[in-house]
Amino acid sequence: MVAAGDGFLRRAEGWGDEIEETINVSLDAEKLPAVPAGEGRGLFLEDLDDDHPVAWIFTSGTSGDMAKCTEISLSNMDAAIENIRNLDFLVEGMVAHCPLSASHIFAFVVMTAFISLKPRRVLLSDVQYLARLPQKKTGKIDAIILVPIVISRMRSLFYERLCADFSVEKVPPGLEKLARLPLGLRVFLKRLCRRAEEAVIALEAGRLAGWLCLPLILLARILFGRMVRQRMGSPSFMVLGGARPNLQAMAFFEVMGIRVLQGWGMTETTGPVCVSTLSDRRSGALGTCGRLFPGTTARIDGEELVVEGTQIAKGYVEPDGTLAPFNGLQRTGDRAAFDHRGRLKVFGKVSDRITTDNGLNYLPLPMEDDLKAADLKKLNILEEVVVIGDARPRLGCVYFLREGVQKTAAREEYLGGLIREFNASRPVDQQLGPWTVSARGLKESGGLGPSGKLVRRRIEEQYGVLYADAGD
Template sequence: MREASTELLVELPPDSNVTDLLVEQGATNPMHALYARRGSNGWTDIPAQKFLQDVSALAKGLIAGGLEPGDTVAVMSATRYEWTLVDFAIWFAGGVTVPVYETSSPGQVEWILHDSGARRVFAEDNEKVELVRHILDTSAFLKDRLVNVVRMDDDGEAPNLASLAAAGTGVTDAELERHRSAAGLDDVASLVYTSGTTGKPKGCEITHGNFALVAVNMVAFLPELLRQDHARTLMFLPLAHVLARAVQVVCLSAGTTLGHTASAAQLLEDVQTFKPTFLLVVPRVFEKMRAGSARQAAAAGRAGAFGSASSAAVQYSREQDLAARGEGAGPGVLSRVRHAVFDRLVYPKLRQALGGQVHYTVSGASPLHQDDAHFFRGAGIPVLEGYGLTETTAPCTVNTPTRTRVGSVGIPVPGTTIRVAEDGEILVKGIGVFRGYHANEAANAKAFVNGFFRTGDLGELDAEGFLTVTGRKKDLLVTAGGKNVAPGPLEEKIREHSLVSHAVVVGDGKPFVSALVTLDPDGLESWCREHKLPALTLADAAADPKVRAAIQDAVNSANALVSKAESVRSFSVLTAQFTLESGHLTPSLKLRRAAVVRDFEGEIARLYG
């Protein structure tokens, strides 16, 4: 059993709560832009003083409507400025925020409203207002519950934010302060439901201390990101995801100007005008950026030059990493010369694609492939990979600018201890670990051991405290021959191929290991052009011998990583895509493995004759 810890850097009074971070910003720097809001004429700064006033007005409206400290309030919306505004208003009124993914099915919404006991719902627009009302009218659990629904945009007939604020004009500042200060660090600030990759979502009780202590300690831990002059970042992850909420509170504590954008596609457009200094990005965005740059270079007849620039970036970063491990002297002369050439000709275009001002990126939510991390670091866009779960208020380990080990998810954040059990399971104890699952004592009994939260992930700790995640206990396959197979490394290697969008390794209880592969439409178009083939549809490509031969090459590369008993013996190229809408990806773009295995049961059966 190995263990690593980082000492707490900042403590907070036990009777304080997350709202004190906003009060402090309003008092110390009232005209500083805490937020920026995108409109038809560009980005408009929202000073701390203005944000505090608007939060207070909405909170008074909630209090006037009867909200008492500890009451739960649901929020169903895509990422937008109003989400943040409403979140803090709920906290100022003494309430508990219950995030609902805006892509949630009616059944999921019904369960969360029922389980959380929410009697108030903020819904983004008319469509979501009607969805919530329909659920309330038809649900056997909710039809007799009085629930107020407030619309967050300005269209339609439902009560909106302006009318809510107007309703609170009679509430005194003293009454608002009584509600705002009612909670302490140990009280629940948010009931965050797991994404439900398996089973029914469980409500995680995230406390004020979880949010606030993680925030102030991350500011002290990552000053290179958060204490820069004019630090700015864009948030595109769903705010229903705890990582996005935690980062939002971190930015508030640091005074980092935060903008909102609703999707990864919109992110790459908005960075051009917002010009962030750091970004929180999921691995799929890095993969798309790199593949898109390669396709653009190929279309312009510069595939060879981009390939050389890519290999130079990866080599330069790998040599830096070896030096950090004490296994080398750093990039050699030839490596430095090649890197310097491409740093004038190629890499600036990549940096400009992120607005030209990004000094660091932080990767989370799912594993990042090492080659991508080396590529972007070598191109001048350092990637700091981290690790966490909903139950740990997300960040429990992270690489830092001064302590980075590519391939690992970093060292424990302040106030956190990471332990790897004898069976390889990662255990966590610290300031971010949640209070427990809401109204679910059976789940709580299984979730903790000797004060540590059992993550269900498998990992390794090195002598310097860097954690590497090697898989998930539930994902381990056991073949009919009794061989344990971790699918993650195989899937990551197969996905390196430009043709591949997703790979799912299967074989639990089967005589050998197989894989389901989906094709990347953009990658397919570029591959056909590169190989001087006519354009292929996904259906045609799935059966094309040349495409299948290319996928076999990717499978062979993956098989080189493992023993013969663990190797992928057969594969199927699917004509479908794994998407959020199909139910095969979570809102944070993690694969719902159980859903894939269920929905493609017939295809898996054919792989085994």
């Protein structure tokens, strides 16, 4: 038996005697079963027990250890689907694009819930081909699901092309009009867009940021918004999950006219247990994950987020087939807090904290963000910066260059200058010592997990030789 979508149905039927039966799995609204949108259990057999396992999902998270198998029950899925369906931005007849792997918990649960709402169309693709799927190929879409690293890369690519020297580079298709503008003017427009990002962040935080805020945002949107939106199918909004997003990258897409919503969840919580909403604006919502779904409670234990509720999966399936139960509670490993409106804000992993061998503790994310922001103002050649130094005499740094950027002596000198500028404003114990430029990309170095999260421990292990070379 073979299950085939509409696009492959004719080919599958042509296989003849090689298969016994062909089943058409269609997302065409006219072919979907006549199940009312409110009946979530229409997705599963009616006689299943609440405890029945309906999904096993393998995930390695950010630990780099052997993949764990999480068992999700019918009651977990029912709760997750019901909560997602009640979000204010999901309605029947929408068109959604999900370029994430089906094993990504956000993709798995959100798409399952979305299909139960009878969408007009769902596009399932691969994030590495996202650039090949502009609106002229996908048609107009309403929503897209992404992970933070993708929007950071898209923002960096936009600024790279905006300031490219087209006198020595081939003009990419669709950028002919942009290439006619003088380079000096395009550099000025980059500064304008960056100012517009800061204006969005200020407005969303409820701060006064001068009378130029709205004109800057409007001008940047008029100049570039349509081009950026059409590259993605002109979605009205995007939903981010899987890691902590960069606030400036979120603001960039807000400037361009795409509402950016952030959710938080894990495989162990059957996907998102909170997502910000379209109606929550200009009150500090940007950069938060919204309020917890009904049926979920949470507390902060020290710095760590601890979650309980109906969406907590049954447990881990061990290699011998036994179940290590969660008993309705999950220690997430995430550093988090709740704001005065009850919205969740996640800062990173508890395990990200670096403790040098003199007992001093550091949070690497703000340092990494500062270095990436400094590069974006200048050459914009960095994909990622990873601060290391756990159990070492001092902090260090590994640079990862963007795809297509070659490692040269001049660029190494430039990156060394970023370190010197960074250190100049900090006390000695907060300065970066040994550093290097990786010869491989972040993914090729094993620094990215399956869901796009940074696997910091692998970078620490691979580049610990820095300290030996530096004599530390």
